[in-house]
Amino acid sequence: MTAMVETREDVWIHSACDMCFAACGILAHRRDGVVVKIEGDPDCPASGGRLCAKGQASLIGLYDPSRVTVPLRRTNPDKGIGVDPGWQEISWDEALHLLTEKLRAVRDDDPRKLVISTFDGVALNTWLRPAWGLAFGTPNFNWHGYFCGQYLHAAMYLTNGSFHSDFDIDHCNYVILLGNQHGFGAGLNPTVMSRKMAQARRRGMRVVAVDPVGTNAAGKADEWVPIRPGTDGALILSMIDVLLNERRIFDREFIARRTNGAYLVADDGTYVKDPHSGTPLVWDERLDAAVPFEAEGADSVIEGSFVVDGRPCRPAFVALREHVRAYSPERAAAITTVPAATIRRLATEFGEAARIGSTIMVDGRQLPYRPVAVNIYRGAGAHRHGTQTALAVQTLNLVVGAFYVPGGHRGMNVVGPGGRWKPGSTSEGLITPAKEVGHGAEFYHFEDRPPEDLGLSQLFPLTTNRAALYQINLDDPAQFPLPYQPEVLIVCRRNLMMNNVNPAQTERMLKRIPFIVAFSIHLDETAEFADLVLPEVHSLERFDLFPNSPILSIAQSTGTYYWGLRQPVVEPQNRYWIEVLLEVADRLDFLGDVYKLLNQKWGLVDPYRLDPTERYTMAELYDRRAKSQFGPERGLDWFREHGYHTVARTVDETYTGPLIDARFPLYYENVPRAKEAVETVATALGHPDWDTSDYTALPDWRPCPAFEPAPPPADGGRPFDLFVVNFKVPFQSLSHTTQNPWLTDMSIRNPYAFKVLVNTVTARRAGVVDGAHVRVESEAGSVVGIAKVTECVHPEVVGIGGVFGSWARGKPIARGRGVHFNTLLPLTTDRIDRVSSGVDSCIRVRITPVT
């Protein structure tokens, strides 16, 4: 006989998912204190009531018995992969005392010796970057991932003035997904975009997936174009060549009025400027004379050659047109393996689909209609010359005018509600990010002083994410002399061992850091190197107020601006790491400075400004922030009950072209100026031969080191004759999701996730058999996995799922499953993009059957 248990509690709670950066709104169903279901929150514009497998599976992570529940202190001074740390349980009081005193010693000596590494975007952008890290006095709190957007974000800031790449999926008719899966369960607002992609396909949008791997997106696309890794830039430049020189398809009016394509460029590559005002000149056809680009009514031309004050010059567009002649489809075919006829066809289809000259009525506004886009994320640019590829892609979007108009490419959340923020403009009329993004994302003025941060800001002035430099500097402090050496590392939600490069190289680097504090949900591969482990809350246990901001990942396609809340859906077992750091700030007497900075960065107004002499709980801080922005009726309690505050976007706030006063760069005259500063800084740092060849006014394709003739393998064995790339499955996000048993179950059932993808022809030649073990070796390391012999990978390429292959004892579900791709990657200054510092993931390998 079964006893009937009366249900005493049955509630649905608004919160936000944290299984990837999309932060979809969720509803958590809690019965008698136990979360039994998670669904998409229909009130959330970012999820629209739908949720992916990761989000739904997150609840099982809440009840994972392998979670860290108490503070742990290391007793074994030896550190290394597989070395038992000898964990000793300690009280929170002991742990906080230990942490505080370590940080006190560092702050009293030199605050820059503190390094923070996290991929916790909300914590970073709400607390650490604007306030805690600054108030502590360290510049070293920007150690994020090495790959996913390193080249991307800087290139987008430079070209579209925003943090990200997006396109108008509601009107686009032809999209090229270059090494990404936007709309197929990945990228910006994936639950919304997947539905919109399905709608777009029904109305006839053509999707072309360019990727070495037949990904989820490629499998559903109209056309999959397999490409040799690291050659996307050559393909795009060749398409531009076809459009400009063979087919003469380009948006003359857009280029003349909305880009710097009409700016006159002298033979030395610099703008021809008005001698008095310093303003770049254009050639006015009406006056048959050079006039400032901003001259009222100027009818500027984009073709021809001229002489101004005795100097021969031509419009920047002509310089571009002549530049891309070097990328004929025949030459690009040899580089990319994409046939020349395919390149010509893709370019022609793209150009014709752009419908140059057409307009569309949207909610009563007549707007230019350019329903084409090339979209990028990680894949195309995680290479030695990744920035050049990104700039080439933006050039292709620009020449057909598909920029911030219906159907075309656009940045993300680039204009705030009611004009609260919008991009700025340089004195040369070119776009810069809104100042709310941060003053440092301004790529037209350069410093030639020695850097003082591990990211070497002055050596990489055109990027914003310099994460790989942290590891390079920590690993070899002599390479770029800094006036201090780091002594304490705080790491949270960032698995440095799994997600960077070869673990042996990362191990060496971590062992150089005297004291490591890990805020951990699991004793993962990085926590194994910690001296102190503090149990971190699960995302379903924490508070985060999501502000609507220029950097929150909100695509215009959601139709709204929104502000949301992540709140605990159960009583937290542990403490949110930011709450701990605020307590440490109080103990070290700099919490008042944190509050001062929050007043500025959050824009708090009276009576909600923080008093530096007072102390506030996290809930009180969020309450003040919410009320300061929305008034006394919309404090934290309102958000807890309702979840989201939304404001519908107007037409102009969706198709922001008319709201952006500045022009978009088609010619990067500022980049050679950056080169001069970089060379000065490099010389001061002892690198007079630092390679600055990528600092060019027009993008080029250059081969990654993997394309250079490789020295014979040290073991005298077969040469490394293949490339390896990683790929993404939509039901895994970062290495932490691999510890989720439900997602692991899906991965087991998926034919590719845990496997090594080898092309059928390649497998036959190498003697590799489907389902049998295969060894993959690079110059950096070696992994073994189960072969999946398939047509869904380029014949020159081996494919490996990106987040698998854990080995930590504290992750029993993930441990030993799949293959660790990053083992195959080395990290040196020769293998980073010298503009963005993004790590080159293009590496040669060989494969061998394992018996």
Next chain:
Amino acid sequence: MQIRVSYLGLVRNVVGDGEETVRATPDTTVGQLIDLLAERHGDALRQSLYRRDGRLRTFAQVCIDDRDIDELQGLDTRLDAGEEVSLVVGVYPAEGG
């Protein structure tokens, strides 16, 4: 008049203190105040805030009562008695992964 000055971020490291109160003549501008502070604290303060050409560094921010001087008249903004000036160095933009 008296102006309260807060040093936040990397500039605090070169000044060695978190805040101070300085006496300035009426109508002093932000730029003039910084000149005054540079006399007191030396070139390290000036270098922390300025580029060689005399403009504010991209990583530096100056606020008057929490309002960015970019929204006012920049370094030419005139100060009133009792206002608090914050000098912040180390303002990095969002980066992503």
